[in-house]
Amino acid sequence: MIRHFTIAAKVALVGIFCSVLLYACRKNDAGKIDNTTPTSSSVVSDEDSLKYLMYRIMQVTYINGGRNKTTDLPTYLWYNQVPQLDPSSNSYTSAEDLLQAIKGYAVTNGELMDRYSFLDRTGDLSNSLQDGLSETFNKVSATGNFGMEVSYASDGNQSFLYIVYADKNSPAGKQGLTRGDEIIAVNGDTNISYDNGSNVQKVTNAIYYAPSVTLRVKKAVTGTIANYSLQAGTFSINPVLFDTVYTVNNQKTGYFVLYTFTNTYNSQGTATLTKTSLDRLFSKFKAAGITNLIVDFRYNGGGSVTTAEYLDSAIAPASAAGKTMYYYKYNDKLTANIDGTGLETNVQFPSVTGGLSLNNVFFITSSQTASASELTLNNLLPYMNVKLVGDTTYGKPVGFITFNISKYDSTHTKQRLADLYAINFATENANRTGGYYKGIAPDQVANDYINVPWGYHTDDDNLDRIFNYINTGSFARTSANARVLTQTAASQRSAIQHSITSPRFNGMVDYRRSKQIQ
Template sequence: MSKHFTLAIKMVVVSVVFSAAFSACRKKDSTKVDNTTPTSSSVVSDEDSLKYLMYRIMQVTYVDGGRNKTTDLPTYFWYNQVPQLDPSSNTYVTADDLLSTMRTYSKNSAGTVLDRYSFLDRTGSLSSSLQNGLSETFNKVSATGNYGMEVSYASDGTKSYLYIVYADKNSPAGQKGLTRGDEIIAVNGDSNISYDGANGTNVSKVTNAIYYSSSVTLKVKKAITGAEVTYSLTSGSFTINPVLFDTVYTVNSQKVGYFVFYTFTNTYNTQGASTLTKSKLDGLFAKYKSAGITNLIVDLRYNQGGSVTTAEYLDSAIAPASAANKTMYYYQYNDKLTANLDGTGLDASVKFPNVTGGLNLNNVFFITGAHTASASELTLNNLKPYMSVKLVGDTTYGKPVGFITFNISKYDSTHTKQYLADLYAINFATENANHVGGYYTGIVPDQAANDYVNVPWGYRNDDENLDRIFNYITTGSFARTSANARVLTETTANQRAAIPSSIASPRFNGMVDYRIGKRIQ
């Protein structure tokens, strides 16, 4: 199969290699394609090459043709709303500029731009992270990996505080013992870190230190003991453990499983071997099945998505036996891909397996928030046609669309391959078995609840989300009992709710289907 577009322009040869090439381009012969994309100048730089190839994949075709093969296969979900553009125009200094312009045309009937998501990954670290379960590198200058934690500002109504909202157990932060509810009181010896707005000097200082540095010193007040401890961290690579916390509660004589899941790393890596994600989930659901849980709580309040195959794993493990062999979700593509499903090898839908996980649940509760996105939303939406699904927390992010990645490389005049970027441009949308999707403004919870970030994982009396859920299991209503209301009222002064979007996380937000890449022969 030829995987390359070939352009002879000023002795520069550029090509594109797909990490997700479809079966339609499986052929032995190589056929050049007429360049139907408008060009106003010769492609002479890496950035020009990237602009041209990105535009062609999105708007013209992802294959280079061949005998009896269509070359009219644009991949962008909203390609037919984008006018003809000149990717080599000086109007677009970078490929990112061109992509930003293209995104602005993805409007619904009300004129709202829908594509908040498409982007270029120029390091390639995201693909490795999601597929192989390895940490991403946020600092593109010198750091390796990251600290493996997320932070947020919080408020008690009068004052702001900075908290660790979670830390991966395998990460540099987790290995040092940092965890949810630990208050950061100084960064690199500087205690002037109070919240001063999304674009404030303090927020920028904290953001750079936590996400874009190779080393940092944090003075922390521990969540449980109140002791002040100083930690010195060095960013590093680690194998992701997406399960931050898990336990089994007894509520009104019922066994209730609870776990916190922060990213959808693949269950199998690029070599086909099971990942730590799979082994952790296998063990978790085996424990819940053995315990005979009748209710399950899945905490996705900080889960921004990842691989759709992991969403399918969770849905299959949670769904009732009656869902077996039935539709889990439908794919939607642009009209040209849809008209060529057989030739492209794209799936129209995904079904539940022959046998589901074996749990017999009365309810599954999802704790959600503004960061709950894409694969997280897919997971809970897929289950709604088949069982009682309840959401508690805040409205989700709103991302019913996903990516199939394209790896773009350049071959120069010496035939040396040079990686340029991975393209993540929206290729598909999803709907559940009842054809419910399109939740671009997010999914509203059944019960609103505050996210008190100073409360450690699993503290059922202080976590409003858990309190509401336990009330529902006990009484059939999310309303607080008088006893629980009193407990929460007595501790209100110590409860500090997250300030939404107070710090911008560099973590990936989206869902990706990597399986198509594995179909390349």
Template sequence: MNRSFTSVALRVVLISTFCSSVFVSCRKDSKSGTDTTGGTGTTTTAVTDEDSLKYLMYHTMQVSYVDGGRSTTTSLPTYYWYSQVPTLDPVNSTYATADALLEVMKTYSKGTGTTALDRYSFLDRTGSLSSALQDGVSEVNKKISATGSLGMEVSYASDGNKTYLYILYADKNSPAGLQGLTRGDEITAINGDTAISYDGSTGAHTTKVVNAIYNSSSVTLKVTKGYTKAVNTYTVNAGTYNINPVLFDTLYTIGGQKTGYFVFYTFTSTINTKGAYTNTKTILDNLFGKFKSEGVTNLIVDLRYNGGGSVATAEYLDSAIAPASAASKAMYYYLYNDKLTANMNEAGLEASVNYPSNTGGLALSNVFFITSKNTASASELTLNNLKPYMSVKLVGDSTYGKPVGFITFTINKYDSTHTEKYLADLYAINFATQNANHVGGYYSGIAPDQQAYDYINVPWGNSNDNNLEYIFNYISNGSFARSAARIAAASTLNLRASIPTSIASPRFNGMVDYRLGKRLKN
């Protein structure tokens, strides 16, 4: 499959570097930011890095990726909603930063209504996201002195009377995971401080928790373990680690039917920056090999905390889950802006991606996805692509709503000494997707077939998980309905439901296909 749309990223990396060299070495008109020397580079008046970034970002999105946006004969803007953005002066002092300019541009991304659709585009000024998604190495938090992170996420929960702080999950390979911290563990003190009850998303207690977990290089936690209720103290130091996207997996026999279950928290790529297979692919190969050898006829994919990532991994999962009847048929379609669509051959674009000919390794009666407001982008792409070919059921909450994707444009410049300098990676929406039935556009999210609570004091895979309980009922009885006895029994379990908006996830939310940069059509 030639997915060559984002292949223009490689060309932009190279051309934008040259363009920035010309732009920075030439005199800039103080009002318009245009080159007043005809591109000869004969003057040496420098502009700031931020002006260079604003200029290159705007022209890549709104004018053309060809010649870094300086071509007078080619019009190939890359922003999906470019035609709705008015002509702006990117280096005008009105925009203090490139981020501020991007926020203004996003407001023009209107659909049929008056609300802007683009709540996604952003600049990554560290470059760590690309490494994390492609090579599977944890991101570096530039807010702290140490590299890496603790490798876990937390959230508040409520039993209807009181709030509690819980670990949502921890990567098995992370500093937190290596100490055995996991979902269902309650945090009762942070650095000896017990004043950590929920006081609103911007409250003093909540802010203290966010800074300790996400913005510090070391933290000491007092924890009540979910399984044993044992109380232990852990000191966790931030570090880098090889991401393991599978948090938990197991097999069930339900009503005589073999059922596989796994929790997948990020779409790290199956192919790295050198084109080699990654640890993520090895992990998934082993997992699906086990499911196949066990003869599973139902599969549960838990994406409740998965904000997306690599399109390559979404395609892997779809190919592993879909029935043999989908082989060689359309998996999904790309939608681009009108200029790119009209020049698909020249830009190296493809209109669709097909399932491979060897699709159908599992013979499933149903696939169930556990979803939440945090289920986004590549996660939504995965489940949407399967709907035309098999029984797909969603349990949990509506998904985030992101039927669009990124290519990456690495923006560099040369300074006055001709030294190359990295400025940022641009993630601006470049395409939308639709499944084989041309269904897409789910900006408000995809609704579940069965609403369920996320009780975060229940460990992974436990039958008291409200989502699993509904799914088990469906596999056994063909209906999500729970018995009165089961409902009564659940009321005695002191279940604590997640407060989804209590602490925002710091992780990336989106879908990117990095491979396309290697398939540029010249």
């Protein structure tokens, strides 16, 4: 109870500071920050206010805001590598400019560590990750999005444009568009081949930033060609793209594809579609008596850590119950004052895990597998036989505690300035293994043929390798375990990695801690 009272007091202090922010910062003649109350003629702009508060949250203190008594508890993981800066300097036109400057000092052994911190000025990401609602990428004219990802692929001679996945609830998913469908024209334009230039930009704008689009599509399974007219829309995210149970070497093997880590409970405390979908999925696997599990994270850029914890709890063996799932690592000042912050230093498995009895858990990974996905698989390594197949992961062992930066106008109405996502913590598993900034390498490299529909295991190089392992204990193909592919080598079309830049979020966020410390 004492801790809860302390946290509530801090919440009140932050609220007071936010409300007086527009009247609390200006430069003195020496160019330093002056926290005294200015005259009306020196009231700063909203952008200056945003820069000032962002800087203080990251570098100085997240409580009191410098009023009366300052408690030096900066939140930025690499705060001690950043020199004292003047956030109101004309050198920083926007808060993003200041943030970019701060990130530039986070360097270790000559390598830039912070590739991740950013500002969200709309709050759209919080709505998506916390409440499971689709994001709006076109902030001007569109509502929601089409709910699909696309990528170029190559057969070694020419390029092709494919749908990589589509959320079942999205405008694209509801029209039956799915993985492996080939896009042969965009808005009637067939000149869409990969050029790392104008064609790519044209396709990117049409797929991610337009309110509507017409696609001419060749279906993966039937080969039929038809036009599909899509309108951007909002929808409840269903992160499970595909699931099934295989029988491999007389062993029941569960398989599912998860593309994002939306929260299991929304901001009102109600179970989201993510939770109900995962509950249904693991009930199905448990009823089937699976002894192997394949988790497909190849396009999963992460999200909420609570969903990672849900998955780990559902997958882990009974022997992990009550033991450490993972550790948090904060900066030195937060760590030294951890008891007063309300922050936790570790997360434990529940007293009862999901009830599965697995011989192996396989993760299909790629360079797009990031943050909460990496956290999930890393947490299981100390407790069970975990194998990675595919490609080296993105490399993001750090995460965010988001801060809402707001102001109160003359009518005392709260107005959002931005949500700050600046790196606040790193994670390590129970064996204190973390720091995988260069990614986690797979146990077996496999190709990503994006023209292969979900679940076609004889043509999916990742699934085929895993099936070999279950059959023989080896990922390698031999004359004894090779299967006849329905595809010829010429029709195997590998993804051209990073051929299109998606606006979707990549990272992991702990919204529980956000509520605790602000």
